[in-house]
Amino acid sequence: xxxxxxxxxxxxxxxxxxxxxxxxxxxxxxxxxxxxxxxxxxxxxxxxxxxxxxxxxxxxxxxxxxxxxxxxxxxxxxxxxxxxxxxxxxxxxxxxxxxxxxxxxxxxxxxxx
Amino acid sequence: xxxxxxxxxxxxxxxxxxxxxxxxxxxxxxxxxxxxxxxxxxxxxxxxxxxxxxxxxxxxxxxxxxxxxxxxxxxxxxxxxxxxxxxxxxxxxxxxxxxxxxxxxxxxxxxxxxxxxxxxxxxxxxxxxxxxxxxxxxxxxxxxxxxxxxxxxxxxxxxxxxxxxxxxxxxxxxxxxxxxxxxxxxxxxxxxxxxxxxxxxxxxxxxxxxxxxxxxxxxxxxxxxxxxxxxxxxxxxxxxxxxxxxxxxxxxxxxxxxxxxxxxxxxxxxxxxxxxxxxxxxxxxxxx
Numbered sequence: 001x002x003x004x005x006x007x008x009x010x011x012x013x014x015x016x017x018x019x020x021x022x023x024x025x026x027x028x029x030x031x032x033x034x035x036x037x038x039x040x041x042x043x044x045x046x047x048x049x050x051x052x053x054x055x056x057x058x059x060x061x062x063x064x065x066x067x068x069x070x071x072x073x074x075x076x077x078x079x080x081x082x083x084x085x086x087x088x089x090x091x092x093x094x095x096x097x098x099x100x101x102x103x104x105x106x107x108x109x110x111x112x113x
Numbered sequence: 114x115x116x117x118x119x120x121x122x123x124x125x126x127x128x129x130x131x132x133x134x135x136x137x138x139x140x141x142x143x144x145x146x147x148x149x150x151x152x153x154x155x156x157x158x159x160x161x162x163x164x165x166x167x168x169x170x171x172x173x174x175x176x177x178x179x180x181x182x183x184x185x186x187x188x189x190x191x192x193x194x195x196x197x198x199x200x201x202x203x204x205x206x207x208x209x210x211x212x213x214x215x216x217x218x219x220x221x222x223x224x225x226x227x228x229x230x231x232x233x234x235x236x237x238x239x240x241x242x243x244x245x246x247x248x249x250x251x252x253x254x255x256x257x258x259x260x261x262x263x264x265x266x267x268x269x270x271x272x273x274x275x276x277x278x279x280x281x282x283x284x285x286x287x288x289x290x291x292x293x294x295x296x297x298x299x300x301x302x303x304x305x306x307x308x309x310x311x312x313x314x315x316x317x318x319x320x321x322x323x324x325x326x327x328x329x330x331x332x333x334x335x336x337x338x339x340x341x342x343x344x345x346x347x348x349x350x351x352x353x354x355x356x357x358x359x360x361x362x363x364x365x366x367x368x369x370x371x372x373x374x375x376x377x378x379x380x381x382x383x384x385x386x387x388x389x390x391x392x393x394x395x396x397x398x399x400x401x
Binding site: 044052053081086088090091095096097 | 310311312313317318321322325326327328329
C-alpha cells in the first residue's frame with residue numbers, strides 16, 4: 001500500500017513537473033528572445049507577443065513546420081553566416097552572445113511559434 | 114518566401130560588394146582603385162533599390178524611406194527642433210576669440226557656404242580633415258580650448274556652417290596623391306568590415322537594410338547619409354554631430370567605438386562623403 005502510494009505520488013509529481021519544466025524553458029527562451037541585452041530577436045523579427053518589432057528579418061511563425069529538426073534551429077542561432085555568409089543576423093553562439101543553454105531555451109520557445 | 118527575398122536582397126548586396134571589392138583587392142595595384150566607378154555603382158545600387166526616391170531626397174535619411182515619415186518630416190520642418198542650435202552657432206561664429214580673430218579667418222570664403230567641401234584631403238599632412246576637426250584646430254590655433262566633438266557647441270557651429278551651404282552639392286575631391294586614395298580605400302574597407310559582438314558592418318545596416326525597421330527606428334540609406342549632419346534627434350533630446358552618430362552606431366553593435374576623429378572615422382567620412390558627391394547638403398537635420 002505504502003509503496004504503491006509513494007509510486008503514485010512520484011508519478012503524479014513527475015507528470016506535473018515535466019511539462020512545468022518544459023514550460024519554464026519556453027518562458028526563459030521567450031524572455032531571452034525579447035530581452036534587449038540578450039537575444040533581442042525583436043530588433044529584427046516580428047514575434048507573437050513581442051512589442052516594437054523590427055523588419056529586417058522574416059516574421060518568426062510556424063517555425064516547427066518549417067524547421068522540424070531542432071538542430072537546424074540551433075545552427076541558425078549558433079551562426080547563421082554558415083548558411084548565408086551575408087546575413088545580418090548576429091552569430092549568437094559563435095560570438096557568445098548566448099550560451100548553449102540559452103540557445104536551447106530560445107529554440108524551445110521558437111518551437112511553440 | 115520572405116526568407117528567399119531576404120537572401121535575394123543579400124545577394125544583390127553581395128554583387129554590389131563584389132563590384133566594389135574587385136576594386137579594393139589588396140593587390141597593391143593602386144591604379145585599380147577607382148572611386149569614380151565606385152561612386153557610380155553606389156548611386157545605382159540605391160536608385161535601383163528605391164526607384165521612387167528622388168536622388169536628392171536620399172539626404173533625408175529615414176524620412177526618405179517612406180511617405181508617412183516624409184510627411185512627418187515636412188511637419189517638423191515647420192518648427193525645426195534644431196533652431197536653437199542654429200541660432201547659437203550663428204552667434205558663436207561671429208563672436209571674436211580673445212585674440213580678436215574669428216572662425217571666418219580659418220576658412221575659405223569666411224566659412225560661409227563651404228560645408229560641401231568637407232572632409233578634404235590635406236596633402237601637407239597626408240590626412241583627411243573633417244569640418245569638425247578644422248573647427249577645433251581653428252580654436253586651438255587661436256589660443257582657445259577645443260570643444261567636445263559630439264554635441265552642443267560643435268553641433269551648433271557645424272549646424273550653422275551646413276545651413277549656409279544648404280542645397281550645394283557635396284563636392285569631395287580626391288587629389289592625385291596615393292595617400293588620398295589610400296585614405297579613401299581605408300574608409301571604404303572600414304565601412305564594409307564586420308565588427309563587434311553582433312558582427313555588423315556599417316553596410317549591414319545602411320546598405321543591406323535601409324528602409325527596414327530595427328525595433329522602432331528606420332535605417333537611413335548610406336547614400337547621402339552625412340549630408341544632413343549635424344542632426345537633432347528626439348531620442349537624444351538634443352543635437353549630435355557626425356562624430357556622435359558614428360560612435361553611437363559602433364556602441365549599438367556592442368563594438369568598442371573609436372575616439373571621435375580617429376583616422377578610421379575620418380577616412381570613413383571621406384569615403385561616405387565622396388560617394389555622395391552631387392547630393393545636396395541638407396543639414397542641420399531633424400530625426401525622430
